[in-house]
Amino acid sequence: MSYHYYNEAAETMPREDLRRLQGERLCTMVKRVYENVPMYRARFDDIGLRPEDIRSIDDITKLPFTYKQDLRDNYPFGLFAVPMEEVVRVHASSGTTGKQTVVGYTANDMKLWGEVMARTLGAGGVTRADIGHISYGYGLFTGGLGGGLGSETIGCATIPASTGNTRRQVTIMQDFKPTFLLATPSYALTIAEFMDQNGISVNDLSLKAGFFGAEPWTENMRREIERRLNLKAYDIYGLSEVIGPGVAYECECQNGLHVNEDHFFLEIIDPETGEQVPDGTEGEIVFTCMTKEALPIIRYRTRDVGMRMKGECECGRTFVRMIKPAGRTDDMLIIRGVNVFPSQIESVLMEMEGIAPFFQMIVEREGNLDKLTVLVELTEETFTDEVRKLEAISRKVTDAIHSVLGIAAKVRLVEPKSIERFEGKAKRVIDKRTQVNF
Amino acid sequence: MLLKQISVFVENRRGAVRDITSALLEAGVNIRAISIADTAEFGIVRLIVDKRKDALNALRNNNMTVIESDVVALAVDDTPGALHAALTALSDSDIMVEYSYGFVSPINGGATIILKCDDQEKALGCLTAKGFTLLTADDIKF
Numbered sequence: 323m324s325y326h327y328y329n330e331a332a333e334t335m336p337r338e339d340l341r342r343l344q345g346e347r348l349c350t351m352v353k354r355v356y357e358n359v360p361m362y363r364a365r366f367d368d369i370g371l372r373p374e375d376i377r378s379i380d381d382i383t384k385l386p387f388t389y390k391q392d393l394r395d396n397y398p399f400g401l402f403a404v405p406m407e408e409v410v411r412v413h414a415s416s417g418t419t420g421k422q423t424v425v426g427y428t429a430n431d432m433k434l435w436g437e438v439m440a441r442t443l444g445a446g447g448v449t450r451a452d453i454g455h456i457s458y459g460y461g462l463f464t465g466g467l468g469g470g471l472g473s474e475t476i477g478c479a480t481i482p483a484s485t486g487n488t489r490r491q492v493t494i495m496q497d498f499k500p501t502f503l504l505a506t507p508s509y510a511l512t513i514a515e516f517m518d519q520n521g522i523s524v525n526d527l528s529l530k531a532g533f534f535g536a537e538p539w540t541e542n543m544r545r546e547i548e549r550r551l552n553l554k555a556y557d558i559y560g561l562s563e564v565i566g567p568g569v570a571y572e573c574e575c576q577n578g579l580h581v582n583e584d585h586f587f588l589e590i591i592d593p594e595t596g597e598q599v600p601d602g603t604e605g606e607i608v609f610t611c612m613t614k615e616a617l618p619i620i621r622y623r624t625r626d627v628g629m630r631m632k633g634e635c636e637c638g639r640t641f642v643r644m645i646k647p648a649g650r651t652d653d654m655l656i657i658r659g660v661n662v663f664p665s666q667i668e669s670v671l672m673e674m675e676g677i678a679p680f681f682q683m684i685v686e687r688e689g690n691l692d693k694l695t696v697l698v699e700l701t702e703e704t705f706t707d708e709v710r711k712l713e714a715i716s717r718k719v720t721d722a723i724h725s726v727l728g729i730a731a732k733v734r735l736v737e738p739k740s741i742e743r744f745e746g747k748a749k750r751v752i753d754k755r756t757q758v759n760f
Numbered sequence: 761m762l763l764k765q766i767s768v769f770v771e772n773r774r775g776a777v778r779d780i781t782s783a784l785l786e787a788g789v790n791i792r793a794i795s796i797a798d799t800a801e802f803g804i805v806r807l808i809v810d811k812r813k814d815a816l817n818a819l820r821n822n823n824m825t826v827i828e829s830d831v832v833a834l835a836v837d838d839t840p841g842a843l844h845a846a847l848t849a850l851s852d853s854d855i856m857v858e859y860s861y862g863f864v865s866p867i868n869g870g871a872t873i874i875l876k877c878d879d880q881e882k883a884l885g886c887l888t889a890k891g892f893t894l895l896t897a898d899d900i901k902f
């Protein structure tokens with residue numbers, strides 16, 4: 323079998339050359355953040371670390387970690403290593419306490435993003451002759467614009483379909499004949515479902531590849547998507563703090579995700595000790611951006627769980643493969659591709675008068691879509707004898723959750739003390755989905 | 761005079777109403793009337809009881825969400841058209857009935873109709889003026 327690449331020279335670079343390149347890039351980056359990012363300078367000074375102490379990629383363990391909290395503390399632009407006039411793009415993702423996680427890109431960062439995303443698509447055989455249909459949301463979320471950027475970088479005609487209006491999306495797919503699709507796996511199945519219900523044959527579409535990510539999915543779902551949409555389904559991994567989609571990608575072997583290691587350095591650590599664990603061992607995924615200009619994040623604790631695979635891939639890429647995350651180290655949920663923290667629901671409820679702080683989120687998969695139900699305990703202050711007013715309360719909570727999370731939740735008022743307590747606290751999340759990969 | 765009614769919030773689950781009757785039984789409270797409003801998601805159980813304070817305590821001690829509210833208790837003859845006359849009086853005065861339930865009262869052998877109107881005070885005045893018999897807490901203590 324012959325494999326496809328967007329940038330064969332980079333993707334198959336000998337490991338020794340790659341390590342040397344990583345070392346050089348890390349050194350340059352460390353000097354730059356020391357000079358330009360007050361938080362990093364203070365952290366380095368605290369532990370007596372000088373930029374010149376970093377001489378090779380092995381020295382990365384000397385560097386301090388960066389946590390999600392650091393992004394929040396430096397909201398919105400405090401960790402940027404360039405002046406704002408160099409920044410050409412800003413994205414943001416929903417954070418825990420209502421504060422967003424903000425990321426920025428320079429013109430060079432945008433080129434880099436296009437490159438790594440193009441490699442992602444190229445690994446699935448996409449060339450400039452192809453037509454891309456992007457069903458990730460366009461907006462502050464990195465999925466839509468990042469995915470589209472990769473498609474345009476290759477030179478594909480790119481359809482920024484964004485999310486929603488499945489009927490129109492399917493019509494576009496029938497008429498414009500895109501050959502590859504970017505979407506959340508659950509949305510891919512929604513499309514398949516719609517086609518079934520409306521008697522549209524998969525032969526009316528021209529898709530040959532799909533790139534799915536941003537939410538957990540299983541091998542079963544992969545097989546189902548491949549069968550129903552008649553395409554090859556690739557898993558992709560990314561997070562906005564690193565760059566967005568394009569951090570790691572599957573090749574045609576569909577056996578682990580190759581990390582774009584010339585730009586993003588992957589470590590797997592023991593979350594307790596902070597020490598690196600050997601390849602083939604599960605731990606917390608930690609990423610360092612060696613080449614990004616606007617937000618060169620150092621040893622970012624993703625809280626995703628994963629491992630570095632041992633051995634080489636048949637495709638010839640020398641980039642290490644990452645096994646898809648099996649879970650999270652904290653209680654963040656990904657629902658319909660959106661990051662959801664229980665504390666966001668908590669802060670919504672806190673702002674509403676007379677609602678007990680006790681709630682429970684139940685996540686289920688109904689058909690192919692994630693469904694979120696929020697149980698909220700009713701207090702006597704809120705309780706009224708009128709059905710209409712109670713329904714208005716649950717609607718008000720529904721609306722508030724929707725405006726904060728950006729996804730629809732079903733709110734159910736429940737009796738006081740009916741939610742299971744755990745050490746005095748309500749058990750906040752029950753995830754009934756088959757818990758698996760990201 | 762308006763009458764105090766007890767309302768209890770219940771989820772739609774098996775045994776929810778039984779939990780209420782069990783708490784009231786333990787407290788030795790007699791239920792004069794009960795009505796359940798149900799929606800797809802939850803229900804409101806409305807009660808007229810003989811010992812109101814005991815009932816409130818018993819329900820709250822069982823972690824239930826309870827409130828009291830005022831309702832009109834109307835005594836009507838057990839004859840055709842009796843309720844119709846009362847509702848006509850309210851309707852003529854532009855008063856809307858939000859909900860209603862009834863029970864047979866051993867006091868006069870007639871029926872007692874519980875009414876919750878959009879304007880309770882106005883309803884009270886209207887019915888009193890038209891000569892209808894309204895019951896108070898004392899009337900249902902027996």
Ligand SMILES: [Zn+2]
Nearest residue numbers: 573575635637
């Ligand atoms: Zn490979």
